[in-house]
Amino acid sequence: MVPAGPAGGTGGVPSVSGRTGAVPEVTGLRGAGGPPAEPPVADPGPQAAARGRVYDVPTMTDPRPAERTTPLATPPAPGTSAPLPLDRLGRRMHDLRISVTDRCNFRCSYCMPAEVFGRDYAFLPRRQILTYEEIARLAHLFVAVGVEKLRITGGEPTVRHDLPDLVRMLAAIDGVRDLTLTTNGSALRRLAGPLADAGLRRITVSLDSLDDEVFRRMNGVDFPVGRVLDGIAAAVQAGLAPVKVNMVVRRGVNEDSVLPVARWARDAGLILRFIEFMDVGQTNGWRMDEVVPQAEILARIDAAMPLEALPATYAGEVAGRFRYRDGSGEVGVIASVTQPFCRACTRARLSAEGELYTCLFAAGGTDLKTPLRAGATDDELSERIRAVWTIRADRYSELRAAGTADRPRVEMFAIGG
Numbered sequence: 001m002v003p004a005g006p007a008g009g010t011g012g013v014p015s016v017s018g019r020t021g022a023v024p025e026v027t028g029l030r031g032a033g034g035p036p037a038e039p040p041v042a043d044p045g046p047q048a049a050a051r052g053r054v055y056d057v058p059t060m061t062d063p064r065p066a067e068r069t070t071p072l073a074t075p076p077a078p079g080t081s082a083p084l085p086l087d088r089l090g091r092r093m094h095d096l097r098i099s100v101t102d103r104c105n106f107r108c109s110y111c112m113p114a115e116v117f118g119r120d121y122a123f124l125p126r127r128q129i130l131t132y133e134e135i136a137r138l139a140h141l142f143v144a145v146g147v148e149k150l151r152i153t154g155g156e157p158t159v160r161h162d163l164p165d166l167v168r169m170l171a172a173i174d175g176v177r178d179l180t181l182t183t184n185g186s187a188l189r190r191l192a193g194p195l196a197d198a199g200l201r202r203i204t205v206s207l208d209s210l211d212d213e214v215f216r217r218m219n220g221v222d223f224p225v226g227r228v229l230d231g232i233a234a235a236v237q238a239g240l241a242p243v244k245v246n247m248v249v250r251r252g253v254n255e256d257s258v259l260p261v262a263r264w265a266r267d268a269g270l271i272l273r274f275i276e277f278m279d280v281g282q283t284n285g286w287r288m289d290e291v292v293p294q295a296e297i298l299a300r301i302d303a304a305m306p307l308e309a310l311p312a313t314y315a316g317e318v319a320g321r322f323r324y325r326d327g328s329g330e331v332g333v334i335a336s337v338t339q340p341f342c343r344a345c346t347r348a349r350l351s352a353e354g355e356l357y358t359c360l361f362a363a364g365g366t367d368l369k370t371p372l373r374a375g376a377t378d379d380e381l382s383e384r385i386r387a388v389w390t391i392r393a394d395r396y397s398e399l400r401a402a403g404t405a406d407r408p409r410v411e412m413f414a415i416g417g
């Protein structure tokens with residue numbers, strides 16, 4: 001049972017359970033609350049740049065000579081004879097984030113601001129988006145080159161039809177040790193059960209405030225926080241475990257929500273990760289002074305609920321972890337701005353249109369869809385994936401301070417958070 005948030009906060013904190021009243025539907029945005037509509041085919045023009053489809057711009061590479069920290073290759077993947085590829089900084093490919101759509105029913109100002117992504121925005125036409133069969137075929141190949149963890153994301157993955165079908169296909173791949181999904185939680189009441197039945201093991205839900213007023217403003221479509229809390233409760237009931245909660249903290253917007261969300265998540269037994277507001281994409285108006293640094297997030301919590309640092313549970317863990325001194329749980333911070341973790345980054349990203357990205361902050365990706373649809377064999381596609389990984393030297397966050405601000409960057413919703 002997920003407890004309701006503390007009563008009496010600004011704007012009131014809705015309960016996550018027992019909601020029976022009619023809740024207004026989100027309206028006014030294409031794709032809101034339902035399957036993605038087919039937009040007209042149009043010359044995407046500057047929108048393509050906003051989405052990151054800048055094919056001619058090379059993926060950002062390290063201007064300095066790459067140091068190798070580990071041997072050139074690791075032992076063969078089970079069932080294959082080829083060694084797993086390592087990138088130029090000695091990092092293996094361990095996680096694959098799969099964006100199943102570039103559409104979202106929210107318009108969070110830090111990700112897909114409504115002013116830029118309005119009614120006329122040309123999202124990808126359906127035929128340009130990988131089918132579930134295509135995604136599953138590529139996922140197989142990624143697993144063969146070392147990937148053990150798959151995360152389905154977007155855009156908002158739950159706006160795509162029949163998502164449990166994809167989960168079923170991915171869950172059946174030998175070698176997948178972890179299969180999860182990141183969602184805004186808006187459709188979980190309906191989908192949590194079918195997703196769990198299809199083989200989803202755990203889930204991450206984004207929740208930026210318990211304060212309904214703040215939450216409605218941040219999601220840009222006036223979506224009530226109560227429905228997301230109800231979605232989280234549905235995920236818990238469906239047996240998805242653990243349920244993790246992500247909260248992006250932006251100064252002047254929701255930093256006062258840090259402590260209430262921390263308290264609520266601790267009481268609910270949910271794993272909470274705060275995320276520093278990042279300079280992904282080029283449309284969210286990112287400014288350093290809007291980043292609430294990890295140190296400040298922790299200080300806000302520590303003042304009320306004393307914390308101590310925990311060691312990483314595995315090499316490359318993204319979140320810094322801290323436990324409540326009274327033993328009542330833990331909290332994490334993904335401090336990609338103030339404490340970059342590029343050296344340990346083992347993540348690849350597959351965009352909805354089938355491009356492979358090797359960094360969240362990349363300007364462009366490598367097209368896998370065209371060869372796939374042109375009849376490339378598994379070996380040919382695998383070779384392409386290996387080649388991209390082997391030349392990878394991305395470490396954007398570490399170089400951020402060194403004048404990277406003006407580089408073109410793909411939007412996060414295009415390649416998945």
Ligand code: SAM
Binds near residue numbers: 154156182247276417
């Ligand atoms: N729609 C899904 C959701 O809301 O979780 C999945 C996609 S969303 C891009 C994935 C995650 O990225 C969310 O937790 C979101 O809060 C986070 N995110 C998006 N833009 C961000 C930014 N500029 N800085 C930090 N996190 C961001």
